[in-house]
Amino acid sequence: MLIEFSNIYKSFGPVEVLHGVSMSVKGGQIMALLGENGAGKSTLMNILGGLLRVDSGEIFLDGSPVVMRSPNESIAHGIAFIHQELSPANDLRVYENMFLGREERKRFGFLDRAKMRQKARELLADLEIEIDEETYMRDLDASHKQIVEITRALLCEARTIIMDEPTTSLAEHEIELLFKLVRKLVAQGVGIIFISHKLNEVKDLCTDYVVLRNGYVVASGKMDEVTTEQLSEHIVGHELAQMSRTAVMHHEDEILRVEHLSRERQFSDVSFSVKSGEILGITGLLGDGRSELFRSIFGDTPDYEGQVYLDGQPFHAKSTSQAIRVGIVLVPSNRKENAIIPDLSVLYNGTLATLRRYCRLGLLRRAPQESEFLVHAADFRLKYGKLDDLVTTLSGGNQQKVVLSRWLNTNPRILILDNPTQGVDIGAKQEIYEIIRKVASTGVAVVVLSGEGQEIIRLCERTLVMYHGRIVGELRGDEMTEQAIMKYATGLGA
Amino acid sequence: MDMGKNKVIKWFSAQWAGNPLFSTTLALCAIIILQTCALGFDYASFGEWWSKFCNNWIIVLRNNATTGIVSLGMAFVIISAGIDLAVGSTFVASGALFLLLLDSSGAGLLSAAGLSGWPAFAIAVVLVVLFGSLLGGVNGVLVADGGIPPFIVTLGTMKIYRSVTQHFMQGRSPSFPSSDFGSFSTVTIGGYMVMPIVYWLLIAAMLYVISKKTVFGTHVVAVGSNEKAAKLTGISVKAVKRMVYVMTGALVAFASVIQICRIGSMDYSNAGSGYEMDAIASVIVGGTRMSGGRGTVIGTMLGVLIIGVMNNLLNLYGVPPFLREAFKGVIVIIAVLLQKKEATS
Numbered sequence: 001m002l003i004e005f006s007n008i009y010k011s012f013g014p015v016e017v018l019h020g021v022s023m024s025v026k027g028g029q030i031m032a033l034l035g036e037n038g039a040g041k042s043t044l045m046n047i048l049g050g051l052l053r054v055d056s057g058e059i060f061l062d063g064s065p066v067v068m069r070s071p072n073e074s075i076a077h078g079i080a081f082i083h084q085e086l087s088p089a090n091d092l093r094v095y096e097n098m099f100l101g102r103e104e105r106k107r108f109g110f111l112d113r114a115k116m117r118q119k120a121r122e123l124l125a126d127l128e129i130e131i132d133e134e135t136y137m138r139d140l141d142a143s144h145k146q147i148v149e150i151t152r153a154l155l156c157e158a159r160t161i162i163m164d165e166p167t168t169s170l171a172e173h174e175i176e177l178l179f180k181l182v183r184k185l186v187a188q189g190v191g192i193i194f195i196s197h198k199l200n201e202v203k204d205l206c207t208d209y210v211v212l213r214n215g216y217v218v219a220s221g222k223m224d225e226v227t228t229e230q231l232s233e234h235i236v237g238h239e240l241a242q243m244s245r246t247a248v249m250h251h252e253d254e255i256l257r258v259e260h261l262s263r264e265r266q267f268s269d270v271s272f273s274v275k276s277g278e279i280l281g282i283t284g285l286l287g288d289g290r291s292e293l294f295r296s297i298f299g300d301t302p303d304y305e306g307q308v309y310l311d312g313q314p315f316h317a318k319s320t321s322q323a324i325r326v327g328i329v330l331v332p333s334n335r336k337e338n339a340i341i342p343d344l345s346v347l348y349n350g351t352l353a354t355l356r357r358y359c360r361l362g363l364l365r366r367a368p369q370e371s372e373f374l375v376h377a378a379d380f381r382l383k384y385g386k387l388d389d390l391v392t393t394l395s396g397g398n399q400q401k402v403v404l405s406r407w408l409n410t411n412p413r414i415l416i417l418d419n420p421t422q423g424v425d426i427g428a429k430q431e432i433y434e435i436i437r438k439v440a441s442t443g444v445a446v447v448v449l450s451g452e453g454q455e456i457i458r459l460c461e462r463t464l465v466m467y468h469g470r471i472v473g474e475l476r477g478d479e480m481t482e483q484a485i486m487k488y489a490t491g492l493g494a
Numbered sequence: 495m496d497m498g499k500n501k502v503i504k505w506f507s508a509q510w511a512g513n514p515l516f517s518t519t520l521a522l523c524a525i526i527i528l529q530t531c532a533l534g535f536d537y538a539s540f541g542e543w544w545s546k547f548c549n550n551w552i553i554v555l556r557n558n559a560t561t562g563i564v565s566l567g568m569a570f571v572i573i574s575a576g577i578d579l580a581v582g583s584t585f586v587a588s589g590a591l592f593l594l595l596l597d598s599s600g601a602g603l604l605s606a607a608g609l610s611g612w613p614a615f616a617i618a619v620v621l622v623v624l625f626g627s628l629l630g631g632v633n634g635v636l637v638a639d640g641g642i643p644p645f646i647v648t649l650g651t652m653k654i655y656r657s658v659t660q661h662f663m664q665g666r667s668p669s670f671p672s673s674d675f676g677s678f679s680t681v682t683i684g685g686y687m688v689m690p691i692v693y694w695l696l697i698a699a700m701l702y703v704i705s706k707k708t709v710f711g712t713h714v715v716a717v718g719s720n721e722k723a724a725k726l727t728g729i730s731v732k733a734v735k736r737m738v739y740v741m742t743g744a745l746v747a748f749a750s751v752i753q754i755c756r757i758g759s760m761d762y763s764n765a766g767s768g769y770e771m772d773a774i775a776s777v778i779v780g781g782t783r784m785s786g787g788r789g790t791v792i793g794t795m796l797g798v799l800i801i802g803v804m805n806n807l808l809n810l811y812g813v814p815p816f817l818r819e820a821f822k823g824v825i826v827i828i829a830v831l832l833q834k835k836e837a838t839s
Contacts, residue, residue, distance in 0.1 A: 300726065321728040332726050339726065343719035343787035348712060353727050355709040363707045406727065 002026040003048070003079075003160055003191065008057035010043055015395060017043050019215045020057070025208075027159060027189040030182065032202040032223065034195075034235055035212035036452065041195055044212070045162050048193075049081035050074035080153030084164045084286075086145055090138035095120035097137050098152050123151055127181060143174030147181060160191040167201060168286045172492075179205055198486065199228040213237050232482065236454050246437055248461045248477040251275035254312075255445045256328075256414050258297065261306035266292035267469035270306070274414070279436065279446045281460030281480075283453070285489045289469035290449045291333060294416050298330040299323040324353065327413035331403060333422060333449070339403045340391055347373055347387040350402045354409040376405035380435055397428025404435060415439060418449040433459050453482040467491045517832045518781050518796045525803045532810040550806065552686050558802035559690035561772050562795070563749040565780075566701050567742030568773040569794040574738045575718040575786025576644035580633055581746050581773055583655035585766030588626045588747035589754055590659050592618060596675065597668035615675050623747045629655060630743020634736035652770070656762075663762045672758040679755035690752050697745065702791040714738060718786025775822060776801050779829040801825065 003025045010018040018040050025031045035041050046052040048059065050068035058065045061077055068074045074081070088097050098120050104112040120133040129151070131144055140148065146166055153161050163182075167175050182192055182205065196202050202209070203223060211219040211234040219226075219234040257273040267289035274280045282290045296304045299317030308315050310326060317323035323330075332338035341349055350373045351358070358369040370387065377384070380401040384394055391402055400420065407415065417436065421429045436459060440446045450456055456463050457480045465473040465488035473488030509516040533546050564581050571578045595603045595618040604614040629651070636647040670676075679689050705711040713734045716724040725731045746769075754760055780797025782789025801822060808818045 319728075319730075320726060321730060324728040330726065332723075337720075337722060339723050341716045341719045341723055341787075343715055344712070352712070352716060352729075355712060359709060363703070364709065364712070 002060075002062050004060040004063075005044070005048075006058045006060065008044065008047065008059075009055045010040075010047065010052065011055055017215050021212065021215070021217055023210045023217060023220065025160060025191045025193055027191045028186055029208050030186055030192045030194055030206040032194050032196065032206035032209040033212070034199075034202065034209060034231060036235060036454075039212040039235075040215040041212055042164070045081065045164065045193065045195065048074065048079060049162065075156055075158070078157060078159035079162070080150075080156065080158035080160070081162045082146070082149050082153065082164065082166060084166075084168065086149055088137045088145055088148065090136070092137055093133065094131055094135050094137060094140070094148055095133040097148055098123075098133075098155055100152070102156060119155070120151075123154065127151070127154075127184060129181065141174065143170045143177050146170070146178060150181060150185075154185070154190075158190070160193065161185070162193045162195070164195045165197065165286075166194075167196060167198065172490075175201070198490075199231050203228050203231070211235055245458050246279055246433075246461055249277070251278045255310065256297075257309040257312075259307045259309070261293065261296070261304055261308070263292065263296055263301070263304040265469075266296075267466075270466075270469075270471055272464055272471060274445045274447060276413075276443045276445055277440055278462065279440050279448060279460050281456040281463035282447060282449045282466060283451060283456045283463055283485055283489065284466035285451065287468065288466035288489070290466050291418055293466075293469075294330055294418065294447065294449060297323075298328060298416065300330075324410055324412075327411065328416070329407045329410055329412035329414065330416040331407050331418065331420060333419035335396070335399060335403060335422065339406075340399055342390065342392045344391060345388045346384050346391050346394065346402055349391040350376065350405045351409060353406050357409075372409060373405060376401075376408060380405065381431065395424075395428075397424035397432070400424055400428070400432060401435070404432070408439065412444060414445045414447065416447045416449070419451070420448060421450075421452075421455060429455075453485050456480060456485065457482070465489050515781055515790070515793050515796065518779065518793060518800065518829075521829075522796055522800050522803070525800060525807060529803060529807050529810065532807060548686075550810075552688060552691070554799075554802050554806045555691045555694075556687065558798055559694040560749040560753050561769060561776065562694045562798040562802075563697055563745050563752075564742075564769050565773040565776040565794050565798050566698060566791065567738075567745040568770075569777045569780070569782055569789050569791065570701070570705075570714055570738045571644075571742055572774070572777050572782050572784065573718045573786055573789040574714045574735060575721065576637060576735065576738065577648065577774070578630075578633060578739060578742050579645065579648040579770045580629070580652040580655055581742065582766035582769035583652045583659070584626055584629045584743055584746045585750045585753075585769055586760065586762055587629060587655045587659045588622050589750040589760040589765060590663050590762060591625050592622045592751055592754055593668040593670055593760060594666070595621060596671060598671035598674070599667075599669050602668070611674075615678070619748075619751055622751055623744050626743040626745075626747020626750070627740045628743070630739040630741070630746070631736065633743070634739030637739065638732035638735035648770075656767075660762050670754055670758045672755075676755055676758060679752050690756060693748070693752055697748075698791055698795055705791050710734070710737065715787060718788075720787070772801070775826045778826055781829075784830075797829075 005021055005023050008018050008021045009016065021040065021044060033041050033045070043052060047054055048068065050071040050073050053069070059068070060066070066077060068077065071081070089100060092100070095116050099116045104115045104119070106112045117133055124131055124133060129147055131140070131148065137145065137148070150161065166178060170178065186192060194202065194206055206223050209220060209223050209226065209231065210217060211231065213235065218237070253276040254273050255276050259271050261270040262268040270293055284290055292301070295301050297308055297317070299320045299322055302316065302318050315326065317326070317328065341352065344352070347370065351369050354372070355364065358365050373387070376382070382401050383398050391399060394402065420436065421432055424432065436446055436448070448456070448459055460480070461477065463475045463480050463485065464471045465475065465485055467489060468491065472491065475484055529550070530547070533543060533550060564585070568578055568581065596615065597603070604618060609617060633648050633651055636642050637644045640647070680687055681689055705714070713724070713729050716727070716729055717731050717734045721731055750766070776797040777789065777794055778784060778797070779800050780789070780793035780795070782793060804821060804825060805818060808821055813821070
């Protein structure tokens with residue numbers, strides 16, 4: 001089977017995320033789909049999976065055009081999408097999960113368990129997978145859950161399987177197991193689209209590659225004709241590769257010190273400190289616990305063990321407003337969900353944390369509110385229509401600037417930024433880095449939480465790498481490379 | 495000519511799409527025109543028609559003043575992404591307390607305390623409003639701190655407040671000294687009995703300022719629009735939620751005072767029943783989003799007027815009383831359909 005994307009365009013509101021993407025995958029290929037977060041990979045795959053519709057362009061299956069209107073249609077066309085976050089029915093058995101939604105039936109609609117068990121056993125044996133079909137799903141480890149998900153895809157005769165970052169939550173030996181299965185499937189003529197950020201792994205497994213950047217295909221070809229360094233440059237882009245790094249400086253005054261912080265199942269025994277004027281990075285892979293750690297310090301989930309010191313004094317924020325009062329501020333990740341108030345204007349979103357300051361006799365005064373906001377707007381080169389327009393009329397990068405100005409108004413001493421450039425384009429990214437550097441130069445301690453290696457390397461002076469809730473490595477200045485970060489982030493550093 | 499026409503169409507469609515109050519205002523205008531016709535507009539006897547028209551409007555406004563005040567409270571609750579089904583029961587419970595305080599049959603609590611005249615009345619009003627706030631506060635605490643969905647909380651307190659009131663008032667029949675205090679609602683200005691309307695407008699003006707010019711007003715929108723973001727911004731989401739229910743309780747209690755002063759008595763099993771639905775209907779027709787985050791005081795006023803004038807119109811056209819509720823239902827559904835169109839365009 002051959003899948004061809006031809007000149008695919010897709011916009012979300014005013015933002016076009018795919019600008020005429022063309023690529024193809026055929027049976028027997030393992031196609032690596034590469035690109036940074038926000039490059040358009042997920043959008044493209046969601047179109048193939050029937051979750052999104054194209055604005056223009058076509059998808060061809062074996063030469064004939066098809067339209068995928070729902071995930072079910074996509075499955076009917078032999079396409080299976082294995083999502084990054086698996087959601088198996090943990091209280092059902094392996095074979096029940098394999099047949100979930102497509103159960104074999106006897107007369108009068110009763111389940112034909114014998115037949116399902118039989119088929120499941122055959123398929124597992126065929127693929128040389130050692131899983132008992134009677135096991136409960138909850139008793140399997142992550143890789144085996146993934147494998148069951150793949151067998152599910154095969155049961156509905158998938159000819160093309162999309163795997164979205166399948167290895168992020170897997171240990172080394174589990175990855176081996178998964179790759180063995182993938183190679184076996186490909187030998188049987190199945191086509192695989194493999195999304196991953198781990199270039200070494202991709203180089204090892206895949207036969208072909210396509211690199212997306214900002215919604216364009218910027219490179220494609222045979223995997224054995226390219227080096228990981230070249231891939232990395234394609235992914236990041238020339239501009240970013242040229243982007244300057246923050247100068248590493250010496251900082252004196254320690255503002256925040258954290259000792260042996262733990263919270264059940266999220267992070268454990270975390271100790272570090274950050275100084276005035278420093279930009280500290282915290283990085284790791286999915287499930288490293290960095291966001292949870294700082295949510296706790298910020299007082300959003302204040303039931304942790306261990307001790308936080310602010311200016312050498314023990315401090316425990318019981319609520320977010322208490323943290324804000326002493327100058328600890330967290331700009332959360334996932335702007336749309338955690339930061340933007342869609343029904344408020346640009347002005348109000350940008351001044352929401354400090355409204356009390358503009359009041360006299362309990363009434364808001366427009367003039368001081370406006371003038372404080374306009375300082376940031378000019379500083380950040382914010383592009384907006386009117387101050388009273390809804391904030392949702394702005395582009396992602398400009399929304400992020402509005403959110404930043406909301407927080408900078410509070411005159412923070414410690415600014416925690418969780419994924420500060422999520423979903424913003426490269427130009428805005430650079431501007432936001434500049435803003436962050438400027439803030440740090442005024443003596444604010446900045447903590448950047450990010451999963452993007454390049455962001456950490458460009459922006460931070462020092463980086464702590466987390467793995468499964470623990471800090472497993474610390475890198476300074478030139479020690480910060482994607483390879484070094486990845487080594488710690490995958491738990492291989494020790 | 496053609497250019498002018500184009501401009502009008504453009505302006506019209508821009509308003510239609512961009513201004514959430516536009517279709518509400520249009521609807522109100524349409525209903526008023528129908529009303530004008532119903533009153534037999536005749537150019538020759540304009541003066542006579544005008545006085546009929548004014549009279550009719552005063553009646554409409556006065557009849558809707560109490561539900562109007564309740565609806566304003568409800569609007570704040572709904573903008574905060576909550577709902578208050580207990581307004582009718584809070585209305586009756588506060589009214590009962592008001593009557594007990596001022597009972598003219600000799601057993602009034604305040605006269606027992608040696609208070610009489612307007613000072614006693616003022617104290618009674620304050621106590622009743624505080625009582626209403628307390629009942630609202632119970633809702634607010636259960637919603638904000640108990641984490642129970644507002645629909646469930648207020649469904650529960652709706653039953654509790656009314657049933658306890660009915661039980662407590664069994665065998666008690668305080669009577670209201672209308673001759674002393676009725677004038678609070680019934681005093682006439684220029685021959686018209688307009689006090690309920692005046693109170694309604696004053697409260698609306700106050701709430702308008704609160705919604706537009708105070709931190710609290712902004713925080714209500716923030717909580718209703720994106721609660722998670724509001725919390726992470728350091729807004730005390732719980733305090734905001736508690737406050738909207740307290741405020742609604744206070745407004746409902748005051749509405750109850752106005753009503754009793756006007757009609758001089760209260761029927762504990764029926765008074766205020768259906769207020770929750772009438773208020774929700776007015777708020778929704780006024781362009782407030784049911785899931786919170788969007789809504790205005792002015793829109794709510796228009797919503798109350800549309801439903802009120804509609805009722806009046808059905809009356810004028812002689813539509814059978816049992817069918818009137820059906821019209822109300824139709825209007826609510828049309829209003830939400832219109833909003834859906836506005837949201838997608």
